[in-house]
Amino acid sequence: MVSMTExxxxxxxxxxxxxxxxxxxxxxxxxxxxxxxxxxxxxxERKVSARIQDRLGPTRVGGRxxxxxxxxxxxxxxxxxDLIPAAADRALYRLAPYISFxxxxxxxxxxxxxxxxxxxxxxxxxxxxxxxxxxxVFGVILGGYSSGSKWSLYGAMREAAQVISYEIPLAxxxxxxxxxxxxxxxxxxxxxxxxWLWNWNIFNPFAFVTFWVYCTCALxxxxxxxxxxxxxxxxxxxxxxxxxxxxxxxxxxxxxYAAMFAVSGLGAILFLGGWNxxxxxxxxxxxxxxxxxxxxWIDAAGNWATAHIGIHEHVCFAAWLxxxxxxxxxxxxxxxxxxxxxxVRWTMPRLRxxxxxxxxxxxxxxxxxAMIAGVLVxxxxxxxxxxxxxxxxxxxxxxHREAAxxxxxxxxxxxxxxxxxxxxxxxxxxGGAGRSLLVYGTEEVER
Amino acid sequence: xxxINWQTCFFFLMAAIACGAAIxxxxxxxxxxxxxxxxxxxxxxxxxxxxxxxxxxxxxxxMVYVGGTMVLLIFGVMLTARGPFVSMKIGAAQWVVxxxxxxxLLTVLLQAAFGTFGQTQGKPIAAAxxxxxxxxSGNDVADAASYSPLGLGLIGVRIxxxxxxxxxxxxxxxxxxxxxxxxxxxxxVVLVGAAYLARARRRMVPRHWxxxxxxxxxxx
Numbered sequence: 295m296v297s298m299t300e301x302x303x304x305x306x307x308x309x310x311x312x313x314x315x316x317x318x319x320x321x322x323x324x325x326x327x328x329x330x331x332x333x334x335x336x337x338x339e340r341k342v343s344a345r346i347q348d349r350l351g352p353t354r355v356g357g358r359x360x361x362x363x364x365x366x367x368x369x370x371x372x373x374x375x376d377l378i379p380a381a382a383d384r385a386l387y388r389l390a391p392y393i394s395f396x397x398x399x400x401x402x403x404x405x406x407x408x409x410x411x412x413x414x415x416x417x418x419x420x421x422x423x424x425x426x427x428x429x430x431v432f433g434v435i436l437g438g439y440s441s442g443s444k445w446s447l448y449g450a451m452r453e454a455a456q457v458i459s460y461e462i463p464l465a466x467x468x469x470x471x472x473x474x475x476x477x478x479x480x481x482x483x484x485x486x487x488x489x490w491l492w493n494w495n496i497f498n499p500f501a502f503v504t505f506w507v508y509c510t511c512a513l514x515x516x517x518x519x520x521x522x523x524x525x526x527x528x529x530x531x532x533x534x535x536x537x538x539x540x541x542x543x544x545x546x547x548x549x550x551y552a553a554m555f556a557v558s559g560l561g562a563i564l565f566l567g568g569w570n571x572x573x574x575x576x577x578x579x580x581x582x583x584x585x586x587x588x589x590x591w592i593d594a595a596g597n598w599a600t601a602h603i604g605i606h607e608h609v610c611f612a613a614w615l616x617x618x619x620x621x622x623x624x625x626x627x628x629x630x631x632x633x634x635x636x637x638v639r640w641t642m643p644r645l646r647x648x649x650x651x652x653x654x655x656x657x658x659x660x661x662x663x664a665m666i667a668g669v670l671v672x673x674x675x676x677x678x679x680x681x682x683x684x685x686x687x688x689x690x691x692x693x694h695r696e697a698a699x700x701x702x703x704x705x706x707x708x709x710x711x712x713x714x715x716x717x718x719x720x721x722x723x724x725g726g727a728g729r730s731l732l733v734y735g736t737e738e739v740e741r
Numbered sequence: 742x743x744x745i746n747w748q749t750c751f752f753f754l755m756a757a758i759a760c761g762a763a764i765x766x767x768x769x770x771x772x773x774x775x776x777x778x779x780x781x782x783x784x785x786x787x788x789x790x791x792x793x794x795x796x797x798x799x800x801x802x803x804m805v806y807v808g809g810t811m812v813l814l815i816f817g818v819m820l821t822a823r824g825p826f827v828s829m830k831i832g833a834a835q836w837v838v839x840x841x842x843x844x845x846l847l848t849v850l851l852q853a854a855f856g857t858f859g860q861t862q863g864k865p866i867a868a869a870x871x872x873x874x875x876x877x878s879g880n881d882v883a884d885a886a887s888y889s890p891l892g893l894g895l896i897g898v899r900i901x902x903x904x905x906x907x908x909x910x911x912x913x914x915x916x917x918x919x920x921x922x923x924x925x926x927x928x929x930v931v932l933v934g935a936a937y938l939a940r941a942r943r944r945m946v947p948r949h950w951x952x953x954x955x956x957x958x959x960x961x
Contacts, residue, residue, distance in 0.1 A: 313747060386777060416796045425803035432780065432811050439773060454815040 324402045324413055332551035333364040334629075339551075339636050346640040374540040381442030382537065390440060391538070391545035394433025398549045400426040401556040406481045408569040408620035419480040420468050423560055427515065430549060431457045434517070434524060437546070438534035449533025452647055453517070453524035459651045460514035460521075463658035466666060467508040471495055471564040473669045480560075484568030489577070492681075494567035500668040505565045507658050507665070509634075512557040514654065516550060518635060520642040521650060528644075558631025559624065566627050569620030581616030589616070751792055759785035767839075770830070776814040783807050797891060895921065 307315075337352075340363060344351030356362025378384055404419040404426075406412035416422050431453055438450025474495060475483045487493050495501045514521040525533040535546060562568060581589045589612035596611030645653065676683045762782035766775050783806040790799035895917050 310746070383771070383773070386774065389777075416800075418797045418800050421804070422796065422800045425800045425808070428804065428808050429811075432807075435811070435815060436773075436777070451815075458812070 320413055325399070327407075328399050328402050328552040328555070329548065331555035331628075331632075332548040333368075335551040335554055335632055335636075336364045336367065336547075337361070338629075338633065339639075342633065342636045343640045346637070368544065371540055371544050376540045376542065377537070379442050379537050383440040383442065386436055386440035387537075388542070390433045390437030391542045391549075392433070393436065394430050395545045395549040395552070397426055397429035397433065398553045398556060400429075401560075402552070404480065405556060405559050406484055406563065406568065407624050408617035409485060410481060411617050411621060412481055415479070415481055417477070417479045420472055420478040420483070420564075423480070423556075424465055424468060427553070427556070428457075428461060430553060433546075433549070434534050437538065438524070441534070441537040443537050445531045445536040446534050448530050449524040449526070449536070452526070452530075453534065455647055456514060456517075456521065456523055456650055456654075459654035460511045460658075463507060463654055463662045464511035464515060466659065466662035467504050467511060468564065470501060470504040470662065470665050470669050473666065474498060474501060474673065480563050480568075484563050484570065487567040488570050489574050491567075491572040494565065494570070496565040496567075498669075498672070500665045500672055501565060504662060504665045505561070507662050508561055508565065510653065510658060512561060513635060513638065514650065515557055516553045516635065518550070518554070519639040520645045522639075522644060523647055523650060526644065554632045554635055555628055558635065559628040561631055562624060562627035567623075569617075569624040571619070571623045576616040576619050579616075581612045581619065748792065752789065755785045755788040755792060758782070759789065773814065776810060780807055780810050780814075783810060 337360070340360070341351045352360025352363040354360065355366050378387055401423050403414045404412065404416055404422050406415070406419075412419075434453045435450045438446040438448075438453065441447070471483065472478050475486055477483060483495075487495060491497070496505050517524055523533075525535060527533075530536070535543060538546065579588045581592075592615060593610065593612040759782050762778045762785065765778040766782065769775050769778060783802065787799045787802035787807065790796075790802055
């Protein structure tokens with residue numbers, strides 16, 4: 295498969311310019327995704343909240359549905375005066391919004407949008423995402439402190455208390471999936487959930503429980519109601535945002551809305567199959583790196599066309615289309631997750647700080663820990679998945695029934711059907727990364 | 742030194758940020774700004790780790806050091822400061838002692854750094870060779886270049902020393918899992934103990950002991 299960098303090397307330019315252009319394009323794409331998600335969610339928030347409150351929301355700005363409301367908001371905020379309180383620590387006050395937004399943006403670096411469509415494929419991507427997402431609060435706390443206002447400081451302190459409450463269960467939830475998958479690579483975790491709906495991690499009973507804990511902690515991570523204590527408009531004016539105005543205020547909010555997308559995208563990859571749809575349509579169409587069926591036709595047609603333009607490198611159009619389909623799946627899942635967040639925000643009252651700490655530390659942590667123990671037992675009992683386990687149990691009976699024809703072909707069909715219906719079983723038999731490492735390790739020690 | 746490329750540019754950028762921020766920690770007098778500079782310096786070190794392909798170490802650096810400094814900032818500084826924007830005054834004697842201590846440490850570190858640089862040339866290639874052999878043998882240890890060897894080393898499998906037949910060198914293969922667990926249990930005990938000691942106790946303080954003033958902190 296030809297990457298963008300390789301396509302650019304076809305241009306008559308020195309390599310460092312090509313690398314710079316490729317890097318700039320990729321960074322700009324990610325930035326566009328982050329900012330577009332923010333803009334769309336702001337519009338969605340207005341509409342959804344209006345519907346929940348039995349109103350219509352914006353209807354006139356830019357046509358029927360108020361499409362242009364977010365740009366109108368943006369222009370209004372750009373024209374506002376950029377105020378800095380006299381009592382503020384000026385440098386830190388200016389710095390805080392950028393830290394908050396940049397930390398959220400860094401999450402997008404490791405977030406795969408489709409199989410291999412990721413800016414930075416790290417083999418510790420899940421850990422990286424957690425580490426970077428945790429830095430967002432630094433901006434919030436710094437902003438609250440440096441404003442030199444007691445409302446802001448209260449907001450910052452609440453944020454601090456909230457952070458140490460939700461970060462632990464959030465990390466534990468990710469650990470559950472990492473144990474299940476045997477890898478921290480988000481691309482690999484997504485790939486393991488290929489195929490039908492029931493290959494998604496959420497259909498594991500322990501991961502199912504973990505998913506709801508993850509939802510709670512992710513909601514706390516985005517500082518949205520019912521966890522919007524640092525902001526708490528009805529108690530603290532606007533919490534850590536009290537003194538901010540104009541575009542610095544926008545930065546905080548873009549960070550918050552981008553974090554909504556990032557967190558629900560991470561949830562989609564960990565629990566909801568990532569870029570894999572409920573039905574393996576792209577596999578049926580043959581849209582993969584080794585195309586077949588319709589995919590082979592598309593591939594051939596695409597390469598015939600590029601050859602006429604003058605590019606003779608083989609471009610894998612089928613895989614590209616499959617990834618495009620996968621990206622649609624991923625974006626739909628992430629947007630649905632964000633919509634649920636909006637729905638929760640406008641239906642739930644705000645928790646008190648002690649209730650937040652009780653929820654996170656007294657309920658979420660023990661539940662997540664129990665799920666970790668459960669997943670360990672699960673992967674010990676069903677090392678290659680339930681379906682494979684049941685098939686293995688039933689295999690003697692099947693063989694007995696098919697005893698009349700020669701034995702070898704009967705066996706073959708049995709294993710074949712297992713492999714086709716359950717990719718995860720196949721992976722498990724080959725050993726997930728973690729398991730095979732352990733086996734490998736004992737062998738080596740004994741030698 | 743090799744040719745100048747993006748790696749080199751980013752290395753110098755990150756190194757400059759790390760060193761500059763470290764100096765700024767010492768120079769600035771506002772304690773919150775010091776913590777911010779420290780966060781910047783540590784984050785630049787994490788960037789250096791990412792640049793060298795040690796993603797696991799980079800993420801750990803972000804999680805433990807940058808996140809840890811943040812917690813330190815919150816609970817050590819903000820909650821204990823008497824007033825807003827506390828500044829620290831440093832005397833000349835403190836400067837002298839600090840410069841001597843830091844200079845001694847710098848000397849030791851520089852010596853160690855350049856000493857190791859001379860000795861271990863060629864060793865990474867050997868390690869890469871062994872991991873390539875592993876890749877050839879169809880194992881996925883070599884693919885996960887960053888954290889799998891670390892984890893395996895912890896439980897006692899050194900993939901860089903598999904070829905060693907010498908028992909002295911294989912001696913390091915006993916693993917660090919037990920010491921690691923002992924240390925973590927110790928830390929948990931310390932944390933529980935600290936929480937117990939810091940727990941607010943209900944004391945009945947007679948009013949005349951405090952000269953008639955309202956006893957504060959009795960309620961919680």
